[in-house]
Amino acid sequence: MDDDVPLILTLDESGSNTSTPNEQLDREDLPNENGGSYDLVNDVSSPATGDYHSQQRSARHNWEMNYQEAAIYLQEGENNDKFLTHPKNAKALAAYLFVHNHLFYLMELTTALLLLLLSLCEAPAVPILRLGIYIHATLELFALVVVVFELSMKMRWMGFYTYIRHKRTMVKTCVLLVQFVEAIVVLVRQTSHVRITRALRCIFLVDCRYCGAVRRNLRQIFQSLPPFIDILLLLLFFMVIFAILGFYLFSSNHSDPYFSTLENSLVNLFVLLTTSNFPDVMMPSYSQNPWSCVFFIVYLSIELYFIMNLLLAVVFDTFSDIEKRKFKSLLLHKRTAIQHAYRLLVSKQRPSGISFKQFEGLMRFYTPRMCARERYLTFKALNQSNTALVSLQDFYNFYEVVGLKWKAKRNREHWFDDLPRTAFLIFKGINILVKSRAFQYAMYTVVAVNGIWILIQTFMLQGGNFFPRDVPWSYIVFLTIYGVELLLKTTGLGPIEYLSSGWNLLFKLKKRYRNVLDTMFELFPRMASLGLTLLIFYYSFAIVGMEFFSGVVYPNCCNTSTVADAYRWVNHTVGNKTVVEEGYYYLNNFDNILNSFVTLFELTVVNDWYIIMEGVTSQTSHWSRLYFMIFYIVTMVVMTIIVAFILEAFVFRMNYTRKNQGSEEDNGIVLEKEISKEEMAGVIELFRRNCAASETAPLQKVVAQMDKYEQTSMLFLGRRSRTKSDLSMKMYEEEIQEWYEEHSRKEEYQWQEDVFPSGNPMPSSGLRQRSQTVI
């Protein structure tokens, strides 16, 4: 088995392949057995001089290199990294391994967060976190230096040319430069200037490895922009027309401040679009002439109820389309990655598939934590033809199979099956009781009664003492009931089954809730990333807001504006009692970053946002309105996308459910594999021969277990939860075949181009050329 030789070899350090294989072999060093695998390239001794052992050793090293590169390809496929940034030589590989590492990722994230959190301490700072200029500028410089280090490592991995062609990284570099200069200026002048560029700090977070989802969201937002802008223009067009009309109609009414000038007319119709000043904006003209309401009703019907919904429709439509195209490109990218990896794993002796030995080698690099038993099961799961080799067709399922978690299938039904007869009967009784409908409904009733009880108790309790000293008896009763239920269920079902069936029990009531909750759980990661995307926009706007509006709003600040009441703070004495009249809106300010975030959230909710806008405007200039209007439009985009996203996910799931109505209830993806004793022995032998004796322990445990239960074979279940990708696979089943064919036609063309670039019939790897090694 050790005599296998890879069909193609990897990581040609010289980068040249004009030399013939033999020439190249002559140039190689002697095998270096102790060196790390990635500083070795083709450590093959010359066929004429090498003895059998060194040949074997060098073959093993070749294999190690191939395993590692195949693992890298598969990772690139999984993460949707372009193959363009695939490490091209040993130096790049070292940098690649350094950069693709959770420690490095964490460092990236920490620096980015540090930079973002600095805004808490920089003026205008949150009072208790205020730091001296000297301190926070130094911290900033330190963080920036770390970013420089990270970028230089990345450049080392990608190479200079790929690096400068990589847009995101270039933008990051420019921002870094600006930030550097500014930080130094601050340090020198010992005072902060108007640093709006701090708003760009988000890019450090966006560029983090862990924020891939945020990047995808941003990309999707930008892709949805063109149709969005089209409809927005339509919206603004009607707004301008109505503003002119409104100005002519209502500006003669001197008690109507909303349409006194064209600018007011425009601003108020913009606010009306958000309904935020309705019906106030209508009232002065309505009190003069009741029919003036027609103007507002028509405006709102067209703008709010028609065009705004159209906006959602357009975004939703674009969104679904993009989702599908994204899925397609990701699928094909993964497929290409698998092809690349496969070519590196096939041996010269057996070109029709991958043997377990090769697969095991790959997995050592791809998922080092996976134990030997699981690796073997994964291999078996891939291997649908049940031969010794995994063909390319089988290997295409790699990403679907590798995520499965394997467990031995239990033969016993209950955890107490092995107990003595009496105990068994007792537990069996509890089990039946716990599973009965009567018990379930009894518990539902208790929960309902408890809920109503709490409601009534709270209703009776008007002010008074909330937390009486002695615990009320009702609490004790209900807690006892819940305790007993918990005890019964854990004993009757066993702790593991109890925990895993908790959700099912709870939501057996309503199928629709289950669908909703499933969708919710499926959505949760994406929702979180969308939330983070929104926060990034918030951050930028908060910085800009703080630079321009910090400190402009305070109690009784806006007495000249139309919204003076909201900012009032009067402290007057009536009789002998002090009465405080508060408008509270002075709290919605940009005085520090936390306050800014709350203010921006209020602007996002939209209601009464014009009060905040008018307050700030009355204290600054009327150009401030631009800030608020732009913020409104930006949040509108993000919010529309969030809505479209929820819609898309839910509708997709419902369509899926409808399509698979006949099939049984699904609990994720489940696969069953049987392993016989002889097979196990073979695998153990293989590991022993490969000097990986430490890994055989779990395998031997399996054999021991088989012996104990006197079985000749053992069943294993592989499980994982169903992802959106699985659903898409099933939904687009027919189209996928077309995509594959189209793709393979293109690939074939490229392959031909690649393999015989100059009519040279020497096989070589896909994206760059490698020399072939003959031993």
Next chain:
Amino acid sequence: MDDDVPLILTLDESGSNTSTPNEQLDREDLPNENGGSYDLVNDVSSPATGDYHSQQRSARHNWEMNYQEAAIYLQEGENNDKFLTHPKNAKALAAYLFVHNHLFYLMELTTALLLLLLSLCEAPAVPILRLGIYIHATLELFALVVVVFELSMKMRWMGFYTYIRHKRTMVKTCVLLVQFVEAIVVLVRQTSHVRITRALRCIFLVDCRYCGAVRRNLRQIFQSLPPFIDILLLLLFFMVIFAILGFYLFSSNHSDPYFSTLENSLVNLFVLLTTSNFPDVMMPSYSQNPWSCVFFIVYLSIELYFIMNLLLAVVFDTFSDIEKRKFKSLLLHKRTAIQHAYRLLVSKQRPSGISFKQFEGLMRFYTPRMCARERYLTFKALNQSNTALVSLQDFYNFYEVVGLKWKAKRNREHWFDDLPRTAFLIFKGINILVKSRAFQYAMYTVVAVNGIWILIQTFMLQGGNFFPRDVPWSYIVFLTIYGVELLLKTTGLGPIEYLSSGWNLLFKLKKRYRNVLDTMFELFPRMASLGLTLLIFYYSFAIVGMEFFSGVVYPNCCNTSTVADAYRWVNHTVGNKTVVEEGYYYLNNFDNILNSFVTLFELTVVNDWYIIMEGVTSQTSHWSRLYFMIFYIVTMVVMTIIVAFILEAFVFRMNYTRKNQGSEEDNGIVLEKEISKEEMAGVIELFRRNCAASETAPLQKVVAQMDKYEQTSMLFLGRRSRTKSDLSMKMYEEEIQEWYEEHSRKEEYQWQEDVFPSGNPMPSSGLRQRSQTVI
């Protein structure tokens, strides 16, 4: 040709078919030539006694009956009327024809509108429309008597049993009864009591023939309700939990009126769901502890941004599903109708299809206004095999073809082709100029400049004199340019082409706008019917609101409530000037039906709706809140459906466009048919023989035209705009075939059941049994 005998006969007056055909024939009266066709049934003289002419006459009458019933079937298919209400005998037919008549429909509509409009005059009436109780009660009684007449006619048509099993009509009858009693009570007591039942008057409008779209909308709303309610419960569940939590957290803060009791807490969180009291509801607790904003942010994120969107998703999903099922059932219903009609049109001699004579007879009843030429073209369009007969398979396209408008295809390209050479060259020049890109862009520029000009002019004009005495020169310039453009285009393109290409020219700029506008035009009828549905809900709520809240809100009415400012009206003197401080909200009242409508629109827009609610509540009881909350939920349902509807229509259209990307631009459905001179002569001969000489005039005109241009044949184009049904046909192309097969399997089964109900192998019509006539 006249010797054709229908395969089956219609309208068996006796209703019995136990007698053998000959027995039945013996019982029949002699043919009655002058009677209307529908009081004749089987006017077939006994074969033994009848001479040839009376036989021929009776055959013709049989055919007339069949034509009429086939036309009724086709109308039922088109209007989605159940075949259960198909007229069963001559008396029912008379009633049917009386009821299915635009005059009758108009009467229905007028009475319904009269009843609805009475609310303008009944107390609390719109001041200038106030009528005495005596007058409006008499009017109401009159309208109700008309409704009774209408219902009795319907009962005559449907028969008693079908009538009482028809739910909608039964509800209408009950409402009618209640209204009658109430109207009499009012007339007797000479004073109006609390007449909430007036809210039910809408049912008279909903039941109108012309309001079929509204009925469909209502049905769709009710069908969407179950999933909607599920999610609503989830929403309310979270609301209650947060209300309890909010009460415990914030009620200790005595400056916070929003959470002082559990009821307040619930109401304010309900209002917060609509964002209407945000951020005010947060401010008191926020000013005490900044971190309390977390409570509100979490609440809004879950309720507003997640569950509310889920609500939309669920409704949208249900909506799309219902749309598809509706399309399916409508399609199959039409198909069945066509089958019924076909069976009545096939003659005994030629059972494999419908000849033109029969088709022409059908069309005389189905679309009496259609001229002979169009009837023949429709027949030709149906007849795909180009034989003399239209088979059932061809006849299935009936509804698609019958809507086509036919026009002779013009051979000349421009309207001026026939003019003398010089004139032709001039017009040709204008034509080329007008069609040139330069001209188009020049005109766009003029429009843009004009727009900016108006904008600037309005901007400069701050108050001042709006309408100066002398027209400004800019107006004259622009109007002249537009005039010249109009002149050039009408002369260059011809008036017809100019008008029809206007839209195209205008929106050539942006393909997306075209899609949007197309969708808009397609949506318009449905949007109008949805608007009407909303108005019907408004009407009911307005009546209830007027009964309970009319007159409760007036200036300075609500000084004890938290919204007192909004209802303030203070008239005080500062120096020597009178200053009026107005809150204006007292204008949002239920004092008459017009005011109520405006108030309800304001509640629909949602912003600041709690001010109206609190104002009314402070003057009545806190149960009034129920009215406002229920109204909010109802409008939320309707609005969500409107959004879902716009979404569905737009996404559907975009999918369609995407699917048909390759195909040429579509201008609706177009069909081309050629008619030769000989064919025309044959058709004219046919009409002449049938004594319908008056109808041959348009045909002879065609022949004359052919002679003039020395053509042996003439091309006709049939055109109609594309409907949603056409799009659906294409979208569900594959599924439709499945539906048909499934349907025909069921049909076949029913047919067998129907034709041989007791093993009697006598063929009979589909839904009820008819006797076969043998001559």
